[in-house]
Amino acid sequence: xxxxxxxxxxxxxxxxxxxxxxxxxxxxxxxxxxxxxxxxxxxxxxxxxxxxxxxxxxxxxxxxxxxxxxxxxxxxxxxxxxxxxxxxxxxxxxxxxxxxxxxxxxxxxxxxxxxxxxxxxxxxxxxxxxxxxxxxxxxxxxxxxxxxxxxxxxxxxxxxxxxxxxxxxxxxxxxxxxxxxxxxxxxxxxxxxxxxxxxxxxxxxxxxxxxxxxxxxxxxxx
Numbered sequence: 001x002x003x004x005x006x007x008x009x010x011x012x013x014x015x016x017x018x019x020x021x022x023x024x025x026x027x028x029x030x031x032x033x034x035x036x037x038x039x040x041x042x043x044x045x046x047x048x049x050x051x052x053x054x055x056x057x058x059x060x061x062x063x064x065x066x067x068x069x070x071x072x073x074x075x076x077x078x079x080x081x082x083x084x085x086x087x088x089x090x091x092x093x094x095x096x097x098x099x100x101x102x103x104x105x106x107x108x109x110x111x112x113x114x115x116x117x118x119x120x121x122x123x124x125x126x127x128x129x130x131x132x133x134x135x136x137x138x139x140x141x142x143x144x145x146x147x148x149x150x151x152x153x154x155x156x157x158x159x160x161x162x163x164x165x166x167x168x169x170x171x172x173x174x175x176x177x178x179x180x181x182x183x184x185x186x187x188x189x190x191x192x193x194x195x196x197x198x199x200x201x202x203x204x205x206x207x208x209x210x211x212x213x214x215x216x217x218x219x220x221x222x
Contacts, residue, residue: 008182020088099132110157111136154185170182
C-alpha cells in the first residue's frame with residue numbers, strides 16, 4: 001500500500017451498520033401503521049416487522065405484516081415511508097477514528113456509494129458525513145448504468161480529489177460489486193470483513209475479492 005495519497009470508502013456496512021438503517025426504517029413504518037384504526041401498538045408492529053425480516057429477509061416484510069394484522073395500507077406507501085424517513089444512525093467507532101485521523105493528516109478521502117440518491121443523502125446527513133467528507137459520489141446521480149461495479153463513480157471521485165487511481169485506495173465490504181470497477185482503473189483495494197452485515201459471509205473468486213482483507217478500519221491507520 002506504499003504511495004497511497006487518497007482513500008475512498010463505500011458507505012453501507014463499511015462506515016456504519018446498514019441493519020441500523022433497516023431498523024430505523026421499520027420504526028417509521030410501524031409509526032405509520034399504528035395510526036390505522038384498530039391497529040396494534042406501535043412497538044408490537046415494530047417487533048413483527050423485525051421478526052419477519054430476520055426470518056425471511058426484506059422482500060415481503062410489509063406484505064406479511066399488514067396481512068397478519070388485517071391492515072389496509074398499500075405496500076407502495078409503506079415503501080415510500082421507509083425510503084423517505086430521516087434515519088437515526090451512527091458511525092462505526094473505527095470509522096470515526098479513521099476519518100478523524102485522515103482529517104488530521106490532511107489526506108484526501110471520499111465516499112463512493114450506490115443506492116437511491118435521496119436515501120443515501122439522508123444517510124450521509126444522519127451520520128454527519130455530508131459536512132465532514134470532502135468528496136461524496138452517489139452513483140445514482142450519474143444516470144443509468146453508473147452504479148458499481150461500473151467505473152463511472154470511481155472515476156468521478158478521482159476527478160474530484162485530483163489524485164491518480166494508482167495512488168488511491170478503495171475500501172468496501174461487498175465483493176460482488178465494490179472492487180471490480182476500482183481495480184479496473186488501477187486502484188488498490190481493501191475489504192473490511194465485519195462480523196455482521198449482508199455480505200459478512202460472502203466469499204468469491206479472486207476477480208471479485210479485494211487485494212487484502214482487514215477486520216477493522218483501524219488497520220488502515222498503520
